[in-house]
Amino acid sequence: MANCILCKDTLTPQEGELVWRGDDCRVILVNDPDLPGFCRVIWNRHVAEMTDLSYGERDHLMTLVFVIEEAIRHVMHPDKINVAALGNMVPHIHWHVIPRFKDDAFFPGSAWSARTQEASAVSLAKRKELAGKLPQAIRSAIANLH
């Protein structure tokens, strides 16, 4: 769709890193300074809602979402995982998979809530380092699906 930023399929290093691309979807490691390890799974075709997909497509997408959840848990040991498909601003299916920590900037609110605190620079640096291991862990996990 002409005006959809997810259809444009461009990604600057400031926005994040392309981790994996398949025929149907792609996985991004989002560059979010407050939430290292934040991943996004984007359906390649312009579709607004999960129930616009076929049953097989939904399954495929959710399998990937949960593979990424598992990789994030394995690599980063977060206190909680948040999974969400909102799309109010960009109505093109994309899932946020977000490792949350009790000292992160928004905890215990959502990643879209008001800030509640500031994580220490030490915590953030450690998480950023761990997040650097995610692309390889995600690619391996996806490869093992097939």
Add this chain to the structure above:
Amino acid sequence: MANCILCKDTLTPQEGELVWRGDDCRVILVNDPDLPGFCRVIWNRHVAEMTDLSYGERDHLMTLVFVIEEAIRHVMHPDKINVAALGNMVPHIHWHVIPRFKDDAFFPGSAWSARTQEASAVSLAKRKELAGKLPQAIRSAIANLH
């Protein structure tokens, strides 16, 4: 788990209405004055993350989530559906399935973001009336799964 409000499994009319209960999960129509039609699918057993469930359990839960999404779309014709499993405050799996409208109190933010506007009383009354049709629509849709 002793201190988990979702394990306690109580629900006052102020909080919402129990729409359906199965062996593994239950569906609530949440009483949210800003977001009529807001539904919640709660896993009955105390489990924190989707990837703590078996593959079959995940499938079962996501099938229900998307059945509810479809029922909400059919009954309420929202501008967007939001689907999220956060659990930062209550780490017991529950999915929020939320019909969103361009004039609702939080649009285009998340349902946990700062208020952006106030929907008119007329819009809210109309949506609340439609939401009243959801329990029956959801029960029928779930019955048709079997």
